[in-house]
Amino acid sequence: MSARAIPYRPHNHDACVSQALTDARAICQRQNARLTPIRERVLELIWQSHKPLGAYDVLGELSTDGHNAAPPTVYRALDFLQQHGLVHRIASLNAFIGCTHAGENHTGMFLICRACGNVLELTAPSVSTEVRKAASEEGFRAENTTLEIAGLCPRCQSEPDHE
């Protein structure tokens, strides 16, 4: 690699968030989907860091807001956001993260740092190709791929315990 990927270096995170929201609005408009205030707020909360957020964490933040939401509210918003490719669910963590390739039609691959908790989403065409190949060799029709790599990100390999 030449430069460290976004989650692994300091950056203006507010810019990430506002870009994500802008993109989301455009995508929803194109798809005739309604990015309601709750959905947008949930997306914003999810994007507040590059660490995945649990549904109940989102719920907690919403309560802080004044919204007094119940679990279904959050899960419904998350379902919507997933459906429209705006967030991903990380199965190995039961948590959600903003999609950094929204709109692009991609198969995500996630690098999850076990030390700092940050997650980098990649599109790795060569991986997808090999996966498809392996599946089709077994006569299996692949529809959905979960690919999550746990390990140590560049920063945490040198300096431990990054927040």
Place this chain on the structure above:
Amino acid sequence: MSARAIPYRPHNHDACVSQALTDARAICQRQNARLTPIRERVLELIWQSHKPLGAYDVLGELSTDGHNAAPPTVYRALDFLQQHGLVHRIASLNAFIGCTHAGENHTGMFLICRACGNVLELTAPSVSTEVRKAASEEGFRAENTTLEIAGLCPRCQSEPDHE
């Protein structure tokens, strides 16, 4: 592919189970690990089909046996079995399946049929290679890979609703 993989065709399943148990005993002996009656029984239950089994399903079966176990009993046994490479946890299903490559040092890749629920475990070196490559291009030190493909197995593509 030439012949369908084991989970996708009729076979003497008792043979799968007893082979798995025999292997497990040998592996534990080699590792100085204690395959106690509970652990062995849990492994046997997990192996009763090529479909993943939830922890609480295992618990239910144990109760049927007369064992009256509590959740920690099952989770502890499952942890042990995972630790020694005898079962895998399927994160996208919150369920467990017998490892078909026990002892082999491998990175599992799972083909999960959404129709019949059967799971085939593969070792796909080319996939692992590409994954490692993609991770290291980001300077990420990969430790653990979760790779689960949902889709339709060969049987369920033609005849639906196999049990």
Place this chain on the structure above:
DNA sequence: GCAAAATTTGAAACATTATAACATTTGCAG
């Protein structure tokens, strides 16, 4: 063999994650 230490299991309570079911409100089309 035997006592101390370590591992394994039992048991109760609890924590976390997710969904079901039904009522109410909101946005939109005619």
Place this chain on the structure above:
DNA sequence: CTGCAAATGTTATAATGTTTCAAATTTTGC
């Protein structure tokens, strides 16, 4: 404005997983 569909509110409950401490069992050092 009216009626329908989509979205949200509300309550309860289901499913999955963990903490904690006590009791039993196995191993180990002597």
